[in-house]
Amino acid sequence: MGDTVEYLRLTADELERIKSDPDWAWNHMEDVREGEEAYEPAPRDARYYAIDSRRLQELLLRRAGFPVDVINGEQPVHYPDPSAGDYHYLTAGQVATAANALAALECDRLVAHTDPRELVETGFYPDAPTAALYLDAARHHHDGLTEFLGAAAREGRAVLVWQL
Incomplete structure (x- = not known):
């Protein structure tokens, strides 16, 4: 498993189909992703969204x-x-629930108590400068995911999640 997480907003009908048809799930995600690549919508307008640094994001949110x-x-x-x-x-x-919690959670608070050296010791990143870059990028991912899930919540949508 890689370090990327992909998200897809789903209608109730799409969710039911995904539960029974893995080929359709994969093809649908690919179609949406490819369709949005041309114009790169903002996360609040996108049906597809992805973040990297999965392990770092998971650690920060768990903490x-x-x-x-x-x-x-x-x-x-x-x-x-x-x-x-x-x-x-x-x-x-x-x-x-996630959208409300993300909106209330300041990203600076998430990263403030994480030392880049700790991320090297855990094997997430090869050196402290690289880890520091990913901590800085965590803000971008937090903001984008907040927008994406907030829009999905306003639409009453479920979200497909999978790791690459």
Whole structure:
């Protein structure tokens, strides 16, 4: 598993289809991603969003006692063939909870007590300067994910979550 997390806003019908058809899930995500690559919508306008530095984001949110697992998803999608991938999703209610919690959580508070050397010791990054760059980038990811999930919550949407 890599260090990227991908998100896709889903209607109720799309969520039901994804639960039963892994090929459609993959193709649908690809279609949306490719369709949005040309004009790169802001996170609040996008149906697809991705962040990197999955392990760092997970660590920061866990330390903050975040109420929803927005990095791994909450509900697994069970496919008979495990090679279909590791898909999870957030219900519309979980998306709303996460959006509200992210909006209330200052990113500076998340990164303030994380020393880049600690991230090197845990094996996340090869050196302190690289770790410091990723901590700075965490602000961008926090803001983008806040916008993306906030828009999904306003629309009453579920969100598909999977790691690459």
